[in-house]
Amino acid sequence: MSDLTADAVATERPGAGNPAAPGGGRTVAAAVPAALVARLASGVTAAGDPDLVETVAPLTGERLAGLPQSTPADVEVAFQLARRAQSAWAALPVRRRAAVLLRFHDLLLRRQDEVLDLIQAETGKARLHAFEEVLAVAMAARHYGRAAHTYLKDKRRGGALPVLTHTVEARRPKGVIGHISPWNYPLELSVGDALPAFAAGNAVVNKPDTQTALTALWARELLVEAGLPADLWQVVIGDGPVIGPAVVEHADYVSFTGSTRTGRDVAQRAAARLVGASLELGGKNAMLVLSDADLDAAAAGAVRACFSSAGQLCISIERLLVHRSVADEFLERFAARTRALRLGGGLAYGADMGSLVSVRQLETTTRHVEEAVKAGAVVVAGGRARPDLGPFFFEPTILDGVTPEMAVCAEETFGPVVSVYRFDTDEEAVAAANSTPYGLNSSVWTGDRRRGRAVAARLRTGTVNVNEAYAAAYGSVGSPMGGMGDSGLGRRHGAEGILRFTEAQTIATQRLMPIAPSFGLDDKQFAAVMTGGLRALKALRLR
Numbered sequence: 001m002s003d004l005t006a007d008a009v010a011t012e013r014p015g016a017g018n019p020a021a022p023g024g025g026r027t028v029a030a031a032v033p034a035a036l037v038a039r040l041a042s043g044v045t046a047a048g049d050p051d052l053v054e055t056v057a058p059l060t061g062e063r064l065a066g067l068p069q070s071t072p073a074d075v076e077v078a079f080q081l082a083r084r085a086q087s088a089w090a091a092l093p094v095r096r097r098a099a100v101l102l103r104f105h106d107l108l109l110r111r112q113d114e115v116l117d118l119i120q121a122e123t124g125k126a127r128l129h130a131f132e133e134v135l136a137v138a139m140a141a142r143h144y145g146r147a148a149h150t151y152l153k154d155k156r157r158g159g160a161l162p163v164l165t166h167t168v169e170a171r172r173p174k175g176v177i178g179h180i181s182p183w184n185y186p187l188e189l190s191v192g193d194a195l196p197a198f199a200a201g202n203a204v205v206n207k208p209d210t211q212t213a214l215t216a217l218w219a220r221e222l223l224v225e226a227g228l229p230a231d232l233w234q235v236v237i238g239d240g241p242v243i244g245p246a247v248v249e250h251a252d253y254v255s256f257t258g259s260t261r262t263g264r265d266v267a268q269r270a271a272a273r274l275v276g277a278s279l280e281l282g283g284k285n286a287m288l289v290l291s292d293a294d295l296d297a298a299a300a301g302a303v304r305a306c307f308s309s310a311g312q313l314c315i316s317i318e319r320l321l322v323h324r325s326v327a328d329e330f331l332e333r334f335a336a337r338t339r340a341l342r343l344g345g346g347l348a349y350g351a352d353m354g355s356l357v358s359v360r361q362l363e364t365t366t367r368h369v370e371e372a373v374k375a376g377a378v379v380v381a382g383g384r385a386r387p388d389l390g391p392f393f394f395e396p397t398i399l400d401g402v403t404p405e406m407a408v409c410a411e412e413t414f415g416p417v418v419s420v421y422r423f424d425t426d427e428e429a430v431a432a433a434n435s436t437p438y439g440l441n442s443s444v445w446t447g448d449r450r451r452g453r454a455v456a457a458r459l460r461t462g463t464v465n466v467n468e469a470y471a472a473a474y475g476s477v478g479s480p481m482g483g484m485g486d487s488g489l490g491r492r493h494g495a496e497g498i499l500r501f502t503e504a505q506t507i508a509t510q511r512l513m514p515i516a517p518s519f520g521l522d523d524k525q526f527a528a529v530m531t532g533g534l535r536a537l538k539a540l541r542l543r
């Protein structure tokens with residue numbers, strides 16, 4: 001990375017929204033009434049008289065829900081129920097299963113306001129960012145609803161002996177998927193990732209984060225309304241280190257989204273049982289602004305890239321690499337846009353950024369900024385918590401002059417904080433972007449799309465967006481999305497996103513002659529005939 005000049009830019013406060021009306025006219029309690037919580041909570045697999053755990057609405061700090069806690073024994077029951085439902089589901093034609101996804105798509109779009117309230121109440125994010133989840137889930141539902149049949153149908157393959165061996169590659173469901181999801185995108189990462197698993201004929205036992213379980217339970221209800229057999233999707237809730245391993249213990253395949261640290265633990269447990277796992281983990285994503293970029297578009301893109309869901313987005317940008325020749329001008333425009341952001345907690349569209357989800361996220365964000373400033377970094381915009389708006393609000397923050405010994409330089413903050421670095425050549429920018437063990441997402445801004453794609457090809461990340469922040473690649477649901485290196489294993493979306501939930505089965509039917517000495521040939525003669533046959537197959541360019 002080239003020099004890390006700390007151009008002093010006056011700190012200004014981003015806009016305050018309207019702290020007096022955290023509910024945008026409606027309170028969280030009115031949007032998520034006790035009767036709704038009780039109805040949704042009845043969808044949790046938890047026997048007897050379970051312990052309740054309380055969740056808090058991040059926007060205001062008020063009590064949100066008391067949710068039943070599943071025990072490891074409940075997890076076992078959940079797998080039994082799911083397993084029983086799975087065999088009948090798997091026996092249905094793919095198109096019948098996929099039709100449920102298409103009906104779910106329509107129901108979701110029609111009833112989106114219900115879930116937007118829940119997502120906002122549970123995460124504290126702005127409504128626009130909650131809507132991005134609806135968008136992502138609807139796209140996945142449409143894609144797998146329409147394309148599952150093509151992905152899953154039997155495929156004719158070349159046989160051992162042309163004409164004489166008829167070979168088919170078939171796809172069988174894994175069985176019951178253990179699906180563990182985090183709090184940051186509770187709709188997308190609970191139901192969005194489960195949809196292809198269902199389309200492929202599996203059942204799912206889902207452990208959402210307790211903080212955002214209501215959203216997952218709402219999605220479950222809606223999918224059942226769309227035609228999913230109720231037992232096919234079990235929801236268990238509980239302490240991650242207790243219930244998470246229990247889910248892995250019974251699963252035929254594990255789909256995990258969360259931190260790299262937990263992902264390693266999940267991977268080891270799955271490996272010990274010889275079951276597969278896909279792991280969607282953390283990132284320290286970079287955005288590159290090349291010398292020929294449209295600076296206004298890049299500045300607007302950087303705001304989306306860095307501050308969507310208050311930076312609690314695995315693919316959000318925490319490192320901004322800008323060509324030195326345009327750095328000052330870019331930074332001025334980016335900072336102006338950042339300072340103009342309206343923070344707020346209304347359960348309505350209008351705010352540009354909401355709250356962080358918890359005191360833990362607030363503490364990490366605050367620590368990263370305060371330590372960096374103490375060590376010489378300069379706050380270009382934001383930089384402070386905003387308890388006047390809500391208990392976990394933190395301003396969208398731009399840091400300049402960040403150096404490698406500061407935690408914010410290499411560690412995932414998972415908050416609304418981005419550091420700006422300058423570079424002189426594309427080579428230098430690529431090397432800086434790749435100088436992290438993570439490899440999830442990146443973004444390249446340039447006036448020359450071919451140059452953008454050439455730079456993209458050299459970046460070690462699972463997705464690269466050219467002239468967009470993250471939504472272009474994430475929304476391309478026909479193409480795989482996931483991480484390289486410490487950002488994970490496996491992919492969601494596209495063929496990989498559904499085939500991971502299947503076992504490949506090759507069925508080869510032999511006719512007329514065996515693949516062994518026959519018709520009076522001795523071993524030596526058989527070997528000679530086969531040797532001639534192999535030469536002929538290569539000469540005929542057969543694969």
Ligand code: NAD
Pocket residue numbers: 180181182183184185189207208209210238239240241242243244245257258259260261262263265266279280281282283313314412414440483487488
């Ligand atoms: P986390 O790893 O703490 O928790 C994720 C889930 O795992 C939760 O449901 C949690 O209860 C559960 N869990 C905790 N301990 C467990 C254990 N020992 N065994 C099994 N499950 C356990 O992560 P988080 O803080 O909730 O989420 C934020 C992280 O997730 C960030 O690092 C972010 O980058 C990452 N993330 C990645 C993607 C992606 O697609 N790559 C998407 C969203 C979030």
